[in-house]
Amino acid sequence: MGAQLRVYRRRMRSVKATKKITKAMELIxxxxxxxxxxxxxxxxxxxxxxxxxxxxVATYSSTNHPLTTPPENPKRAAILIISxxxxxxxxxxxxxxxxxxxxxxxxxERGLDVSSYLVGRKAxxxxxxxxxxxxxxxxxxxxxxxxxxxKEVADALITAFLADAQTHAHGIxxxxxxxxxxxSMLTQNALAKRMLPLEVVxxxxxxxxxxxxxxxxxxxxxxxxxxxxxxxxxxxxFNAMLQSAASEHAARRRAMKSATDNADDLIKSLTRLAxxxxxxxxxxxxxxxxxxxxxxxxxxxxxx
Amino acid sequence: MTLNVELVSxxxxxxxxxxxxxxxxxxxxDLGILTGxxxxxxVLVDGKVSIKVTGGENVEFNVRGGFLSVSxxxxxxxxxxxx
Numbered sequence: 001m002g003a004q005l006r007v008y009r010r011r012m013r014s015v016k017a018t019k020k021i022t023k024a025m026e027l028i029x030x031x032x033x034x035x036x037x038x039x040x041x042x043x044x045x046x047x048x049x050x051x052x053x054x055x056x057v058a059t060y061s062s063t064n065h066p067l068t069t070p071p072e073n074p075k076r077a078a079i080l081i082i083s084x085x086x087x088x089x090x091x092x093x094x095x096x097x098x099x100x101x102x103x104x105x106x107x108x109e110r111g112l113d114v115s116s117y118l119v120g121r122k123a124x125x126x127x128x129x130x131x132x133x134x135x136x137x138x139x140x141x142x143x144x145x146x147x148x149x150x151k152e153v154a155d156a157l158i159t160a161f162l163a164d165a166q167t168h169a170h171g172i173x174x175x176x177x178x179x180x181x182x183x184s185m186l187t188q189n190a191l192a193k194r195m196l197p198l199e200v201v202x203x204x205x206x207x208x209x210x211x212x213x214x215x216x217x218x219x220x221x222x223x224x225x226x227x228x229x230x231x232x233x234x235x236x237x238f239n240a241m242l243q244s245a246a247s248e249h250a251a252r253r254r255a256m257k258s259a260t261d262n263a264d265d266l267i268k269s270l271t272r273l274a275x276x277x278x279x280x281x282x283x284x285x286x287x288x289x290x291x292x293x294x295x296x297x298x299x300x301x302x303x304x
Numbered sequence: 305m306t307l308n309v310e311l312v313s314x315x316x317x318x319x320x321x322x323x324x325x326x327x328x329x330x331x332x333x334d335l336g337i338l339t340g341x342x343x344x345x346x347v348l349v350d351g352k353v354s355i356k357v358t359g360g361e362n363v364e365f366n367v368r369g370g371f372l373s374v375s376x377x378x379x380x381x382x383x384x385x386x387x
Contacts, residue, residue: 039315042315042316042317043314043315043316045310045312045317046312046313046314046315046317046382047314049310049312049373049380049382050371050382052373053345053371053373053382056345057345147314147315147384150314214343215343215344215345215373215375216342216343216344216345217344217345217346218330218331218332218335218344218345218346218347219330219331219332219347223331223347224345224346224347224371227347227371228347228371231371231382231384234314235314238314
């Protein structure tokens with residue numbers, strides 16, 4: 001076998017092996033998207049009920065709760081960035097991190113210090129590589145987040161939030177979250193939202209209300225709010241994590257699909273090249289044989 | 305007239321259906337809900353939530369903290385975990 005043909009064959013083998021891997025990853029991600037979407041849907045009733053309740057308490061009570069009233073001159077804000085643990089998902093993690101960067105520069109323009117809380121190895125590595133300080137980092141569950149993990153993250157943020165930012169080095173006045181919204185299989189958007197102090201609430205489904213009922217609070221509005229808000233933050237973070245997980249799988253599926261397609265194209269063109277090389281080899285061999293036979297024939301003809 | 309009851313946790317809807325009466329323990333004490341109850345929002349303590357289903361059956365859950373909200377004969381019980 002000629003050298004050129006051998007090289008083409010070797011490249012084809014390696015591309016084929018890569019294609020098998022990307023194809024497998026594509027299929028795995030495709031099946032996980034569905035599961036992740038179901039988890040988002042399953043967590044929605046709880047999140048909606050909480051949202052409804054928080055809106056009701058915040059609307060109808062005149063309670064001045066630290067979690068709902070913005071401080072007069074905020075000093076430090078926290079950004080929670082939710083990214084992936086693994087790569088191979090196109091620009092998924094990058095988009096989230098970039099959205100976070102934009103938000104951070106906006107906050108700095110307002111004169112706030114920014115402390116970063118990161119979820120997912122990609123964001124952590126991005127910060128580590130640039131030697132940036134990180135206030136909190138959690139990794140290892142980006143593709144299937146559990147409520148316990150969301151709670152862990154929320155606890156850290158709420159603790160920092162309740163500490164007074166003016167006097168306390170770790171205290172924060174605002175909490176922002178950057179996650180990737182799962183719109184559809186094809187569209188996922190990285191977006192930044194303010195979680196605390198409370199902003200107009202968002203939810204994936206329209207909240208089934210006409211008017212919010214005039215609740216009686218037991219024991220009283222302030223206590224209810226105290227108990228409600230941490231749960232609310234947990235639920236928001238959990239929902240953001242679930243949506244990000246679904247987006248991660250969708251992004252990975254798309255990236256792996258195009259990798260597989262590219263491998264197909266490569267294999268096709270390599271096959272063409274290899275065939276041409278083989279044909280050239282055969283042609284050369286034939287012409288060598290014919291030439292050799294001719295030379296032999298004319299040599300023996302000359303000796304007669 | 306029946307109550308529309310939902311028991312939800314962060315990860316899933318645990319139970320939903322129609323009921324005659326719901327009782328739960330809030331921080332202030334035991335609370336029973338029948339139809340036509342005024343809108344109320346209560347903080348639950350660890351304990352039993354029992355739902356008397358239309359037809360006489362009783363469903364019980366042990367909840368770990370949570371909230372109970374009632375409005376227009378809709379009862380939602382939010383809890384972190386229940387069994």
